[in-house]
Amino acid sequence: MSSVAPEGAGAHRRLAATVRESLRELAVHLSLLNHQVGARLELKDADIDCLDLVNRLGPLSPTALAKLAGMHPATMTGILDRLEKGGWVARERDPQDRRAVRVRALKDRVGELLGAYSGMTTAMNEICAEYSVGELEVIADFIRRSARAGQASAEELREV
Template structure:
């Protein structure tokens, strides 16, 4: 529980600052790692979508949005770029004429191993000098924050 009486003296004592800054820096780092790995056009933001499709190829946009935790309006632009960069194809879904059927291209599928390796490498660098035990606690804290927000926004259990 956050202690009401804790005074924030410096910026880096504020959890909100820490999470925001870490997020931006981790993204920038990942971007550089990708750039140096010879994968043309792969961006950190593509990862959540690729991840969903690697698990199960061929999904509707709305499914990807829910899986990635992004708004549908955000997915539109994201998929525009992913299509432009050759990672996915977007076709009208056969059963539902409202829906779009998103599928991996060969490039999108083939990039899996390298992307995972790059992610691993990046995480190794980012977590340098931090005991694994603390990394796992931090992950648990973040998961709880996420579920705390979902719980109070009137969302059902994130399905």
């Protein structure tokens, strides 16, 4: 990490504030995008979040998914009922423990989901093409660290 020279402290504070404001704006627009995708695919916002978690991290137990999503297990049951009824996920017995259930994303509908996000994917590919590998490494590190900070903040609020 580099330290900021005193003469650059004001510029650093201003740029840091711009970054925070830009992240807030991004969060709003991604939320709106998810809402539009949900409307198109007849999914609620929470359904999309849970489906994304299962797609990226699954198969998962309903309890693990509820914890990752920061939701009560009873709420998760309703979400999984909707996702299963819509053909997005399947609940299956865990091969290691036949008493346990795991949630798996069904690949049949992934194309619909990817298609709904194709405009954003194309735009992101075009933006990333404008940066060097080194710049993308810094951006990726920043986004990963910001995501972890957001996760930690959400967990702190849940514990209160």
